[in-house]
Structures are given as C-alpha cells and as structure tokens.
Amino acid sequence: MLSPVIAGVDGSAEGLAAAEWAAREAVRRNRPLHLLHVWDRHSHGHHSTPASTAQRYPARRALREAEDRVRRACPGVRLGAAEQVEGPATAALLRAAERAELLVLGSRGLTGLAAPLVGSVALGVVARSPRPVVLVRKGEQAEDEHVLADDGTPSTGTGTGYRDVLLGIDLADARDEVIEFAFEEAASRPARLRVVHAWQPPSALGLGPGDIGLAGDPARAEEWQQILSAALKVWRDKYPQTEVLETVVKGRASSALVRAASAASLLVVGRRLRERPTLAHIGPVTHAVAHHAGCPLAVVPHR
Incomplete structure (x- = not known):
C-alpha cells in the first residue's frame, strides 16, 4: 500500500x-x-x-x-x-x-x-x-504556486507555469536526500529548480597557516559556483528535463532564502537527524525561514 x-x-x-x-x-x-x-x-x-x-x-x-x-x-x-x-x-x-x-x-x-x-x-x-x-x-492557494498570467492576473496553471522550487543548500553539508526531494518536487510540477548557496568570507582571525586570505569576492564567488555545479551534475543528469538555476550569494543563508522565497512555489531545506531525537532543534536557518519565508516550506531530514 x-x-x-x-x-x-x-x-x-x-x-x-x-x-x-x-x-x-x-x-x-x-x-x-x-x-x-x-x-x-x-x-x-x-x-x-x-x-x-x-x-x-x-x-x-x-x-x-x-x-x-x-x-x-x-x-x-x-x-x-x-x-x-x-x-x-x-x-x-x-x-x-x-x-x-x-x-x-x-x-x-x-x-x-x-x-x-x-x-x-x-x-x-x-x-x-x-x-x-x-x-x-x-x-x-493553488494560484500562488503559479506565475502570473500575461495580463498580470493570478492563474491556476492553465497556460502558465509553476513558480520555481527553491532549494537552500549548504555545500559543506550537501545531502542526497534533500537534493533528491527538491528535484522530485520540481519534476512533478513541472517547475524550474533554483538552487541557492550563501557564503560569507572568512575573518582574518579564522585563517590558519597557509590559508589564502587575499582572494577577492569575485574569485570566492566563482569558486563556490564551480563547487555548486559539480555537486549538482549527477542530479542534472538524472533529471534532464528539469531546468536548474544555480545561484551563489554573499551573505547570510536565511536572508538570501527569505528573499528568493517570495518568487517560489516551495522552499526546501534540510535538517540533520539527531541521535537524541528528544532534543528539539532545527537550526537557525530553518527556524528563520519557517517564520519569514513567503511560500510553503519543506524540511527534509537527513543523516
């Protein structure tokens, strides 16, 4: 069943x-x-x-x-x-x-x-x-999942497509369960999948011996873009019909996701399953988007 x-x-x-x-x-x-x-x-x-x-x-x-x-x-x-x-x-x-x-x-x-x-x-x-x-x-409502019609009025999808499915990804802890969920949601509508990774430059105090602290923001952004593309390649191959927009932004992840969610039909984020499930903790990013995101929020557990 x-x-x-x-x-x-x-x-x-x-x-x-x-x-x-x-x-x-x-x-x-x-x-x-x-x-x-x-x-x-x-x-x-x-x-x-x-x-x-x-x-x-x-x-x-x-x-x-x-x-x-x-x-x-x-x-x-x-x-x-x-x-x-x-x-x-x-x-x-x-x-x-x-x-x-x-x-x-x-x-x-x-x-x-x-x-x-x-x-x-x-x-x-x-x-x-x-x-x-x-x-x-x-x-x-149903029309909130769809882009506006040509005349600017809400639509339930007859003649208009779905708004993006938005995936917030932490490239330091990207998990297959979360990525697959987002691709499946995009494919089932069908909708474009927008994947957002937010990064912040390291502070001088956080640099260790041999770390490069002089690279400018454009270089760091390009590096994160390459890492994101590599992480999504296998999923692009698995879902060839799904259009994917990769975005890296400088700043806080919660702020970037709340801004992007205003144009999305669904926001997807991950949550780590804890060995002690009695501890109710969802993390600061999930907590922030749960209160502020302007679209439905899917929280996907992962190991």
Missing part, C-alpha cells in the same frame, strides 16, 4: 490551507490523502474519562470542513478515511509521520513566535520527524 500524504487539521485557516496544499501534492505524487485531527483530553480537564461529545464535536467539524474544502479545491484527490487521535499533539503527529510519505501542517509564520501551536507543535514536529514535513501559511 502506498504511504499517504497526511495533513494535520485543527479547524484553523492555517490548517485548511495545509489540507488544500496537501491535496494538490497528493495528486502530484499519485498518493492518497489522509486528514488527521489531534485532540487532547487533558486540555479540557478530562483526565480519565472517555472522550466527551464536547471534545469530539470540534474534531468532527474540523475534519468535515477540511474534507469539503479539499473536495471542492481538488476533486481529483484520493481522500482516505479521516482520523481523530488523542494527543499530546506533537507525539501524535510524529507517530503519523512515521507512516506518511509526507506530513503537511499549518504554520502561523512570524506570529508563531507567540503562538503555542507553532512554537510547541509544528516546529516540534519539524525538529523530530523522521519524514519530510511541509509548513503552509494561512491564505496559501
């Missing part, structure tokens, strides 16, 4: 946007879509009794609303049985991720700095999930 795309829904606008995005992704991947709602009896003061009607009704309502939204927006999706599971939410979503092809969650972006859902759930799942997780903002 094919692993499903799973969308976590909670009745919020972010959850509905995540369900719609997940439906489109399930169609692109030829996978079923499962909708999942997590409820926590402890948040309602019921510590030992079975789930009450007051708890189950909001769950059924959230799932029904998401189902209706998905069927209207993406009638071709194969929608599996909706699920209600008991929380805590982070643990329940991590269990779901283990059987998912992809887990999709709503994200409140910058406002999540003060929002328990994003702080303790969505980012907690991203930090520990063994499978890729996509975070989707409120208001994300």
Whole structure:
C-alpha cells in the first residue's frame, strides 16, 4: 500500500490551507490523502474519562470542513478515511509521520513566535520527524504556486507555469536526500529548480597557516559556483528535463532564502537527524525561514 500524504487539521485557516496544499501534492505524487485531527483530553480537564461529545464535536467539524474544502479545491484527490487521535499533539503527529510519505501542517509564520501551536507543535514536529514535513501559511492557494498570467492576473496553471522550487543548500553539508526531494518536487510540477548557496568570507582571525586570505569576492564567488555545479551534475543528469538555476550569494543563508522565497512555489531545506531525537532543534536557518519565508516550506531530514 502506498504511504499517504497526511495533513494535520485543527479547524484553523492555517490548517485548511495545509489540507488544500496537501491535496494538490497528493495528486502530484499519485498518493492518497489522509486528514488527521489531534485532540487532547487533558486540555479540557478530562483526565480519565472517555472522550466527551464536547471534545469530539470540534474534531468532527474540523475534519468535515477540511474534507469539503479539499473536495471542492481538488476533486481529483484520493481522500482516505479521516482520523481523530488523542494527543499530546506533537507525539501524535510524529507517530503519523512515521507512516506518511509526507506530513503537511499549518504554520502561523512570524506570529508563531507567540503562538503555542507553532512554537510547541509544528516546529516540534519539524525538529523530530523522521519524514519530510511541509509548513503552509494561512491564505496559501493553488494560484500562488503559479506565475502570473500575461495580463498580470493570478492563474491556476492553465497556460502558465509553476513558480520555481527553491532549494537552500549548504555545500559543506550537501545531502542526497534533500537534493533528491527538491528535484522530485520540481519534476512533478513541472517547475524550474533554483538552487541557492550563501557564503560569507572568512575573518582574518579564522585563517590558519597557509590559508589564502587575499582572494577577492569575485574569485570566492566563482569558486563556490564551480563547487555548486559539480555537486549538482549527477542530479542534472538524472533529471534532464528539469531546468536548474544555480545561484551563489554573499551573505547570510536565511536572508538570501527569505528573499528568493517570495518568487517560489516551495522552499526546501534540510535538517540533520539527531541521535537524541528528544532534543528539539532545527537550526537557525530553518527556524528563520519557517517564520519569514513567503511560500510553503519543506524540511527534509537527513543523516
């Protein structure tokens, strides 16, 4: 049986946007879509009794609303049985991720700095999930994945192509799982893949004996460009139909990716799987783009 795309829904606008995005992704991947709602009896003061009607009704309502939204927006999706599971939410979503092809969650972006859902759930799942997780903002729609029509109006793709899939890559730690995910996303749309590596010049204090500290920025940029091209060559050969734009920029990776994400349909970054998964850590770049990127964010775990 094919692993499903799973969308976590909670009745919020972010959850509905995540369900719609997940439906489109399930169609692109030829996978079923499962909708999942997590409820926590402890948040309602019921510590030992079975789930009450007051708890189950909001769950059924959230799932029904998401189902209706998905069927209207993406009638071709194969929608599996909706699920209600008991929380805590982070643990329940991590269990779901283990059987998912992809887990999709709503994200409140910058406002999540003060929002328990994003702080303790969505980012907690991203930090520990063994499978890729996509975070989707409120208001994300199908036309946001596409370039504008000739007259400047939004388009759902009839006659226009997809916006770039954006891959943020650290050439000091480039991983096949992350690169392959980005190429697959670009090929499935189809879209151009834009690969961005950000570099910063070494400080004089960081130079060791024999290190060359006099090379100018153009020379360093050219060297990074050559390294990036070499790292992507095997993937270009594997995906010959995918147009690839390689970009090296001087500066902070998070700033470069947030700027580029404004014109992208999806941003892909990697996250190292830790030997102690109880430590919730996603790294400063992923944390920054999770709050500030203007497109859906895919976080792909790797060893």
